[in-house]
Amino acid sequence: MIELKNVHKRFGHHVVLDGVDFTVADGETVALLGPSGTGKSVLLKHIIGLLRPDVGDVLVDGESVPGLKRRALTKLRTRIGYAFQTGALFDSMTVYENIRLGITDETCYGDRDFCRARVKECLRLVNLSEDVGRLMPAELSGGMRKRVGIARAIAGRPTYLLYDEPTSGLDPVNADAMDALIERFQKELHVTSVVVSHDVRGSFKIADRIALLHNGRIRAVGTAEEFMAAKDSVVRAFLERDLEVAAEG
Amino acid sequence: MDPQLTTTAELPLPVNAARAVSRPVLGALGTVGRFGMLLLELVRALPEWRVWVPRALEQCEQVGYGSLLIVLLTSAFAGAVASLQAGYQFTGNIPLYVVGAIVSESVILELGPVMTGLLLAGRIGARYAAELGTMRVTEQVDALESLGRNPASHLLLPRVIAGLVMLPALVALADATGILSGWVVAKSSIHITNADYAYGTHRYFRTFDLWYSVIKAEAFGAVVTVIPCFVGYEAKEGAEGVGRATTTAVVAACVVILLLDMLLAKLLL
Numbered sequence: 001m002i003e004l005k006n007v008h009k010r011f012g013h014h015v016v017l018d019g020v021d022f023t024v025a026d027g028e029t030v031a032l033l034g035p036s037g038t039g040k041s042v043l044l045k046h047i048i049g050l051l052r053p054d055v056g057d058v059l060v061d062g063e064s065v066p067g068l069k070r071r072a073l074t075k076l077r078t079r080i081g082y083a084f085q086t087g088a089l090f091d092s093m094t095v096y097e098n099i100r101l102g103i104t105d106e107t108c109y110g111d112r113d114f115c116r117a118r119v120k121e122c123l124r125l126v127n128l129s130e131d132v133g134r135l136m137p138a139e140l141s142g143g144m145r146k147r148v149g150i151a152r153a154i155a156g157r158p159t160y161l162l163y164d165e166p167t168s169g170l171d172p173v174n175a176d177a178m179d180a181l182i183e184r185f186q187k188e189l190h191v192t193s194v195v196v197s198h199d200v201r202g203s204f205k206i207a208d209r210i211a212l213l214h215n216g217r218i219r220a221v222g223t224a225e226e227f228m229a230a231k232d233s234v235v236r237a238f239l240e241r242d243l244e245v246a247a248e249g
Numbered sequence: 250m251d252p253q254l255t256t257t258a259e260l261p262l263p264v265n266a267a268r269a270v271s272r273p274v275l276g277a278l279g280t281v282g283r284f285g286m287l288l289l290e291l292v293r294a295l296p297e298w299r300v301w302v303p304r305a306l307e308q309c310e311q312v313g314y315g316s317l318l319i320v321l322l323t324s325a326f327a328g329a330v331a332s333l334q335a336g337y338q339f340t341g342n343i344p345l346y347v348v349g350a351i352v353s354e355s356v357i358l359e360l361g362p363v364m365t366g367l368l369l370a371g372r373i374g375a376r377y378a379a380e381l382g383t384m385r386v387t388e389q390v391d392a393l394e395s396l397g398r399n400p401a402s403h404l405l406l407p408r409v410i411a412g413l414v415m416l417p418a419l420v421a422l423a424d425a426t427g428i429l430s431g432w433v434v435a436k437s438s439i440h441i442t443n444a445d446y447a448y449g450t451h452r453y454f455r456t457f458d459l460w461y462s463v464i465k466a467e468a469f470g471a472v473v474t475v476i477p478c479f480v481g482y483e484a485k486e487g488a489e490g491v492g493r494a495t496t497t498a499v500v501a502a503c504v505v506i507l508l509l510d511m512l513l514a515k516l517l518l
Contacts, residue, residue: 048395077397088392091383104397149392156396 001026002047002160002194007056009042016042017053018216029186029193031203033238034213040196041085043213044162047194048080049073060160078104081153081191085165087145089137095148096133099123102155122151125188126181143174150181154189161185163195167202175202182206200239212238287401287479291409294401301406308411312373313418319372320365320419321426327360328352328427329434336439345441349449352431357458358518361424363510366469369416370502374477377408378498381481382491390482405482409474416470417463424462461517468509476502 002024009017016039024030034040045051046058049065058065060076068076081102089098099119103109108118120130126147137145146166153161166182167175179202185191186206197203203210204224211221212235220227220235227235294301335351381404384390393400428450435441477498484494 045391050391050394074397074399077395080395082392082395084388084392084395086387088388090389090392101393101398102396152392152396 001059001061002192003057003059004043004046005057005059007043007046007053007058009039009046009051009054015216017046019056020213020216020218022211022218022221024192024194026192027190028208029182029195029206031195031197031207031210032213033198033200033203033210035198035238038213039216040213041164044082044164044194044196047160047162048077048082078156079158080160080162081150081156081158083146083150083153083161083163083166085168087137087140087149089140089145089148089152091137093137094133095123095135095137095140098137098148099133099152099155102152104156118155119151122155125154125185126151127177143170143178146170146178147181154185154191157189159191161189161191161193163193163197165196165198167197167199175199178202179206214238283483284479287405287482288475290399290401291406291475294399294406297399297402297406300399300402301410304403304407305410305414308407309415311376312369312411313415316369316372316415316419317422320368320423323364323368324356324361324423324427325430327364328356328429328431331355331360331427332431332434333438336435336441340439344445345439346445346449346452348435348439348441349432349446350453351449352435353428353450354453354458356427356431357424357462359510361427362420362462362465362469363506365416365420365423365466366473366506367503369412369419369469369473370477370506371499373412374473374498374502375495376477377474378477378481378484378495379491381405381478382484382494385482385484386487386491400482405478408478409471412470412474413467414470416473417466420462420466420469424459461513464517465510465513468513469506472505472509473502476505 002022004020004022007017007020007022008015020043022032022043032040032043042051046053047060047065049058049068052066057067060080063072063076065073065076089095090101093101096119099122100109100115102122103115103118108114119133123130123132128144128147128151132140132144132148137148140148150163150166163182167178170178182193182195183206186193195203195207204227207224209221209223210227212219212227214234220230220232222230227239230236230239331352332348335348339345339347339351381390384404390400390404393403432443432446435446436443480494480498480501481491484490
């Protein structure tokens with residue numbers, strides 16, 4: 001279970017998170033929506049301990065992430081997979097080596113046969129062929145980079161998966177394929193997921209619950225149906241733009 | 250008055266002045282603190298030798314083999330110029346064997362280590378700052394941390410170890426090349442005999458001179474790797490930030506090399 005309690009974060013004078021309270025239950029997929037620059041990625045980085053809150057607490061499985069010592073934090077991170085917005089693949093390594101680095105169990109990491117099989121399996125899970133493993137990240141398209149980033153995130157068999165804008169920059173067909181992939185992980189791997197996005201239509205499809213981040217706070221949380229029925233002007237304004245575009249399309 | 254509405258123009262002059270002074274001081278202290286933390290991280294990463302040893306070997310190849318040609322070329326020219334200038338100044342005034350002494354001592358004590366250090370500050374320092382800066386701004390460093398990997402043992406320590414191992418080796422080769430090229434040039438320009446050059450070289454040579462050269466090389470090896478690693482690792486704000494980090498790393502490394510050069514001369518000679 002992931003819990004954020006009254007999380008505040010500012011960079012210089014710029015307040016990004018202003019008292020965020022947010023919970024994700026085990027096995028649940030929550031989509032975190034919000035306009036660009038509202039701190040969705042910042043919030044995600046708090047969950048994995050890449051950022052520390054100025055005030056408040058972040059709990060994963062009851063452990064306070066900001067209070068964890070180095071070794072405990074490393075151990076926690078082996079249970080969390082993080083798919084970065086641009087893939088964040090290591091330029092100097094092949095796709096195979098990138099995914100292999102995601103195998104967080106050191107004994108398994110040292111076993112070449114295990115690594116080969118695991119990388120192949122992860123590539124299959126993200127609908128990529130084994131041959132892609134030989135390529136360098138620079139040789140991949142944007143969509144492939146995202147998928148390799150996800151393959152790396154799942155290589156260590158995490159309990160939690162954090163996706164940072166998995167469909168941004170993708171064409172509608174690839175965005176749908178990505179949504180299908182996230183749904184499939186939910187069913188096959190039974191992971192707890194937080195999906196940061198501003199794709200309303202896709203989020204409605206994949207998420208059990210949706211949260212809207214606005215002005216550094218969670219403005220609304222609920223199921224897709226509850227969101228559609230919401231009267232809140234900010235929620236309506238955010239939904240209408242995306243859904244109108246979808247309807248027009 | 251609502252404190253949020255207070256602008257700096259409305260504050261009393263001493264408060265504004267205190268703010269103007271304290272901001273850069275606090276900024277500098279923060280940088281020193283983060284640099285200290287990075288050094289601590291490097292030490293803490295030492296037990297993870299299974300991670301950093303193979304990567305350090307790769308970096309050694311890049312630092313050592315990759316820089317060999319330019320280091321040899323520069324040191325050959327440095328020795329040749331030292332020889333020509335010594336010949337120009339001393340021919341007809343003092344015994345020619347002194348040229349051998351001047352060339353060898355200036356190459357071992359100063360030209361070899363300092364020129365190699367400055368060259369590598371440009372070649373390796375710029376590369377490390379740009380590589381790590383790019384990794385930082387493209388979230389590759391965050392990705393490494395998110396996978397439970399230690400960036401110090403994966404990225405920083407291998408680079409620093411490579412500098413510490415390869416700089417003394419490169420400086421030793423630069424010293425030998427400088428002395429040899431000085432010899433060849435002295436023979437052709439001022440017609441010094443082999444025996445005179447060899448005598449001059451031995452006449453004022455002390456074993457400590459070699460140690461001094463190695464100590465300087467180690468110090469410069471640390472400078473050309475640790476500073477660029479720190480500056481690159483701290484890079485922000487996209488391509489512009491990486492460019493700024495690269496320039497800062499090279500300039501800072503060069504200045505610190507020259508400062509250390511003076512300090513070590515004062516302390517050890």
